[in-house]
Amino acid sequence: MLPRVTALLLVAALAGCATAPAEEGALIADPYENANRKVHAFNKGLDRGIINPASKVYGAVTPTTFKFLIGNALSHLMLPGLFANHLLQGDATEAAETLGRFALNTVYGAGGFLDPATEFGLKYRQTDFGITLGEWGVAEGVYLELPVIGPSTTRHVAGRVVDIAFQPASWLGGGSAEALNYGIRTLEIVDFRDRYRPVIDDVLYASEDSYVTARTTYIQNRRRLAAGETVVEELPDIFEQ
Amino acid sequence: MRILRRSFVLLGAVVLGTAMVGASPARALDEGAARSHVEATVNEVLTLVRSGGGPAAKAPQLRQIMEMRAALPQIARFSAGRAWTEMNADQQRRFSDAFANYLASVYARRFEEYSGQQVTVGRVVDAGNKGLLVQSSVSGSGQPVVVEWLVSDRGGSVQIADIVIEGVSMLLSQREEIANMLASRGNDIEQLIQALNAT
Numbered sequence: 277m278l279p280r281v282t283a284l285l286l287v288a289a290l291a292g293c294a295t296a297p298a299e300e301g302a303l304i305a306d307p308y309e310n311a312n313r314k315v316h317a318f319n320k321g322l323d324r325g326i327i328n329p330a331s332k333v334y335g336a337v338t339p340t341t342f343k344f345l346i347g348n349a350l351s352h353l354m355l356p357g358l359f360a361n362h363l364l365q366g367d368a369t370e371a372a373e374t375l376g377r378f379a380l381n382t383v384y385g386a387g388g389f390l391d392p393a394t395e396f397g398l399k400y401r402q403t404d405f406g407i408t409l410g411e412w413g414v415a416e417g418v419y420l421e422l423p424v425i426g427p428s429t430t431r432h433v434a435g436r437v438v439d440i441a442f443q444p445a446s447w448l449g450g451g452s453a454e455a456l457n458y459g460i461r462t463l464e465i466v467d468f469r470d471r472y473r474p475v476i477d478d479v480l481y482a483s484e485d486s487y488v489t490a491r492t493t494y495i496q497n498r499r500r501l502a503a504g505e506t507v508v509e510e511l512p513d514i515f516e517q
Numbered sequence: 518m519r520i521l522r523r524s525f526v527l528l529g530a531v532v533l534g535t536a537m538v539g540a541s542p543a544r545a546l547d548e549g550a551a552r553s554h555v556e557a558t559v560n561e562v563l564t565l566v567r568s569g570g571g572p573a574a575k576a577p578q579l580r581q582i583m584e585m586r587a588a589l590p591q592i593a594r595f596s597a598g599r600a601w602t603e604m605n606a607d608q609q610r611r612f613s614d615a616f617a618n619y620l621a622s623v624y625a626r627r628f629e630e631y632s633g634q635q636v637t638v639g640r641v642v643d644a645g646n647k648g649l650l651v652q653s654s655v656s657g658s659g660q661p662v663v664v665e666w667l668v669s670d671r672g673g674s675v676q677i678a679d680i681v682i683e684g685v686s687m688l689l690s691q692r693e694e695i696a697n698m699l700a701s702r703g704n705d706i707e708q709l710i711q712a713l714n715a716t
């Protein structure tokens with residue numbers, strides 16, 4: 277508990293300090309580009325060597341029904357955190373929807389393996405503590421690429437640390453809980469890789485410099501998530517002289 | 518005298534009033550036109566993607582669709598970023614040509630993955646002087662993907678100015694990538710053009 281709190285405070289402090297002006301025309305400041313590129317190379321090797329092959333096996337071997345159930349269960353575990361974050365962001369509607377979704381799917385969705393809530397209009401409303409920090413006025417920070425996790429920003433890193441505390445698997449203690457935790461994390465990675473295969477393959481293997489592609493894709497997508505919709509002001513004006 | 522002056526004032530007011538009404542830009546591009554342009558483009562692309570053959574064979578046809586449906590000259594200029602002003606007219610022409618080939622190859626490969634998908638065109642959002650943002654949903658297996666089409670008529674006809682996939686603008690991404698390709702070749706524009714043609 278104490279190491280976790282220390283880590284949280286450290287990262288929060290980092291989020292406050294690590295702001296550098298972006299290069300002219302660049303989407304985000306990337307002062308750690310050299311280090312980030314090394315991590316990117318590592319992540320790509322990891323994907324090529326382990327994650328991608330494992331996800332292909334998962335995709336081929338797992339019946340579609342199982343993937344459906346697993347996908348639902350993994351999202352279900354995120355709901356308590358989502359609820360907390362929507363509340364902290366002052367989004368009463370989203371918070372209420374998330375609470376309703378959690379209740380409905382727990383009771384009528386076999387503990388979250390099924391998803392009747394979506395048909396009732398209680399959709400999964402993605403957010404996280406990094407977005408919450410943004411709502412509170414914390415600046416984005418700079419671009420970072422993390423081992424295994426991939427693209428991030430200083431603010432998002434601080435957010436992730438807090439979000440881990442919100443996940444039910446973290447509330448259990450003891451050795452078997454650790455094993456369960458690792459099992460869930462592994463499943464999340466493999467399922468995610470399989471589910472978003474076209475996009476991830478595109479970003480990592482279809483461009484000349486996957487580092488740049490990953491960075492620009494991540495930052496733009498992240499900003500859209502924070503804004504809730506595509507921000508017209510940030511779209512390019514190709515007819516501008 | 519006073520009557521004459523009053524008439525002049527009245528005439529002046531009428532002229533001024535008309536000029537002011539005429540000066541406010543009427544929305545030339547309407548939602549219907551934007552939406553049908555996107556639908557037509559989507560149909561052409563899906564027909565091409567679903568036809569036989571690999572992406573390499575489809576790239577030239579995709580380029581033709583892009584030339585017809587999108588503001589390619591302006592897109593090429595935007596994607597070049599600052600480098601555009603450092604090119605002479607001949608380089609600009611060759612860059613635009615190479616870039617169009619490059620784009621067609623990249624998207625021919627990308628669209629291959631979407632051959633089994635359904636595209637549903639939805640609402641239209643006003644993007645001010647950038648045009649209209651036509652929203653669509655691409656669904657197949659799993660989560661539907663939000664794809665938005667920025668449509669403008671500032672190029673003289675109704676054209677696609679950008680494609681935004683889950684908040685990621687294809688043009689902003691291309692500009693970063695071209696800038697990176699140029700930088701990794703020592704800012705040599707000829708090498709960049711060669712690399713684009715080789716894709």
